[in-house]
Amino acid sequence: MMKEILIKEGTGIAFKVNKGEIIKVMDVEGQQVADLFAMNFKNHLEFFSASVTLDCKESIKITTGDFLVSNLYKPMLKIINDTVGTHDILLPCCRKETYDFFYKNGLGHRNCFDNINNGLSSFGVNPLNEIRPFNIFMNTSVNKFGDLIIGHPVSKAGDYLILQAEMELVVCVSACPLTEGNCNAGKSKPLKIMIEKT
Numbered sequence: 001m002m003k004e005i006l007i008k009e010g011t012g013i014a015f016k017v018n019k020g021e022i023i024k025v026m027d028v029e030g031q032q033v034a035d036l037f038a039m040n041f042k043n044h045l046e047f048f049s050a051s052v053t054l055d056c057k058e059s060i061k062i063t064t065g066d067f068l069v070s071n072l073y074k075p076m077l078k079i080i081n082d083t084v085g086t087h088d089i090l091l092p093c094c095r096k097e098t099y100d101f102f103y104k105n106g107l108g109h110r111n112c113f114d115n116i117n118n119g120l121s122s123f124g125v126n127p128l129n130e131i132r133p134f135n136i137f138m139n140t141s142v143n144k145f146g147d148l149i150i151g152h153p154v155s156k157a158g159d160y161l162i163l164q165a166e167m168e169l170v171v172c173v174s175a176c177p178l179t180e181g182n183c184n185a186g187k188s189k190p191l192k193i194m195i196e197k198t
Helices: 048-058 096-103 113-123
Strands: 002-008 012-016 022-027 034-040 066-068 075-082 134-136 137-143 148-150 160-165 169-175 191-196
Touching: 002 012, 002 169, 012 113, 012 191, 022 034, 034 048, 034 113, 048 066, 075 169, 113 169, 134 191, 169 191
Parallel strands: none
Antiparallel strands: 002 191, 012 169, 022 160, 022 191, 034 134, 034 169, 066 075, 075 160, 137 148
C-alpha cells in the first residue's frame, strides 16, 4: 500500500514507519531542500546523528547505498535510490536564531527547527535543543580554503531520494522555508512524500 503526503512550502510533517518500509522524498517543483530527521520509535534517546554518519562514511557525500546512522552507531535509514546525489550533512536546521543572526528577521519566521520539533511532539517527544538533519537536495560544498559554500540546489522537478527504514522510526520532513539565500534558490516550495507500507 502506498501513502502519499504533500508537504506545503515552509511546513513539515512527522510519520511512523516500520522496519523495511520505503520512503520516497520528491522535489515537486525543483530546487527545494527537505530537512529530514529520524528517531527510534521505541527509544527517543536514539536519533539520527549527522556527526556519527560522517564518522561512519568518512565523507561529506552521502548518496545511494549509504546509511543514515544514529547517535548509537546503528543504521536507521538506507538510501536505495538517489536521482540527485547532492545533499548536505554539515548544517543544522534553520531556526529563529538563524534568521536573527543572518537576516535580523527571526520573529515569526517559519523554520525547520520548529517544524521538526512540532512533528516529534505529536509522538510524545520532548523538544530538542539542537537538530542536525540530513538536508536532502541542499547544495553545500567546501572550497580549498575550508569555506562552506551554499549554492542553488541542482534538483529538478520530479527528482527524488528513496530510503528504506532499518528500524521502527518516527520520521520528520520539513520543506525548508528559507527564501533569503541560495538554499532553496530564493523560494520555498512544496515536497511530496510517498510511503510504501508493509
